Amino acid sequence: MNKFLSFAALAASLTLSVSASAQEQATTASSNGSYRPIPNSDIMFRKTIWRAVDLREKQNKPMFSEGKEISRVILEAVKRGELQAYRNDSLTSTFTGPEVSSRMSYVEASAGLSEEEKAAGFSEESTDDDWGAPKTKGKKGKTASKPKAPAAPPSYEYRYKDLYQMELKEDMIFDKKRSRMYHDIKTVTLLVPSTLSSNVSGIETPIGTFKYSDLVRVFRANPDKAIWFNSQNDAQHKNLADAFELWLFNSYIVKVSNPNDSRLDEVYGGPQQGILAAQQAASDLIEYEYNLWSF
Template sequence: MNKFLSFTALAAGLTLSVAASAQEQATTASSNGSYRPIPNSDILFRKTIWRAIDLREKQNKPMFAEGKEISRVILDAVKRGELQAYRNDSLTSTLSAAEVAGNSSYVEASAGLSQEEIDAGFTQDTGDDWGAPKKKGKAPAKKVAPAAPPSFGYRPKDLYQMELKEDMIFDKKRSRMYHDIKTITLLVPSTLAANQSGIEKPIGTFKYSDLVRVFRANPDKAIWFNPQNDAQHKNLADAFELWLFNSYIVKVSNPNDARLDEVYGGAQQGILASQQAAADLIEYEYNLWSF
């Protein structure tokens, strides 16, 4: 009888342990964007890294095929209410679909009169009085309030800049290094003529786990285009899993939360530091296998 009770207690304990582990992983995935979270007990090494992805690069063009741009897939999913956007990669504050639409739009500079011209008494010639007889006498100048300039949405081809946040994790149970993607941020590039600020502007940040779900649910749109074989196009989720894209490191976790170009004093120095950071991580992984 005692043996039976002991066995029952052991089985119950194992069941609770497995359930707790599953719950912990599910909570981790829902909170930080990880698609396949690794339990903390299995992590020997972890480093958080931010990578820039330029979709104009040759290796990244399969994600940016005409009509199948990843930027189009993401923004369309937000419009349909299938994808939640966040203000930044901390994932603590959400954005509405209207706010995302506003972030992915620009205001055209007004071609009308300046405020100084309006204050001086000039009015906009709308052409409404074309052919009308001139009135005698001097009419008082009309004060015309400047009209709000029109707003336009960026084309998907304009939005070629993304930033990926990942944890590089060495799993001691499986004895291998993992790229655990957390978030992807869609950006307005600084080089666009319509972006008058001259700096990259975030449109929205998205959990990687949410993006995988959207990519899988839209296989006819979320395509990684295989330029060598039309019969072997892949889903965008598979492209990220297989790391079929090029990127470069722009930030490695540090006490000041500073980007590499800020740490090393310039864009050129930041590029060199990015290459060095990538080499250091490869060397670290190699050294783990050497001992």
């Protein structure tokens, strides 16, 4: 009887320890944005990869259909308070809603006065007096005008169609229990493209980074908006969450985890070299997976 009780107590303690370990792994995985976390004990190989996605490409157009752009779905969810934006893919600090709105906006450059307006006597510091109102008299009968502070130029939000650049962070994991390679997406970052004429900085500017697990929740909750458009069959449109799960998009590698945290174009000395390095990195990963099955 004592042996039976001892065995039952041991089994109960092992069950509690295993469940506690599983809970700890799930919590840790969910904090980094993974939607389907793989236990560390099942991981034989892992490599962190950053991929660029240009939504203007033909293969990516279903994610960017008119009125159903993925950028629209994400940013409108942020505005409604359904989605949290982060400052970077480390997911350690967050953006508020107004901060995201400011980062997806641009200030219109002032066009200034035309030559005809300058010849007519107008100036950048002109006041209402220039339109015929009586000017105030200063000391000794001189006419004095009180200059007005220049008005701040108006700001506008980018169109959702302008926000066609995204970056994914994923872990490429070989699961030894299931004997297959997984693309475990962690985060998705929306960027203001460097090629927009209204982006005077000329560099890609991040609007916000989002946990992939949060995005899946938003996509599932908005099936009428989060659509991957099937141009071959209107009865077979898919949810954006399914499109990511099935990898129905094209991307190219821009960074592979390295000690200096450098992007490929920085490592190899230029954009063209970076593109060649991205193709080589993709080939190397495919070859590694293939060699796992060689005996």
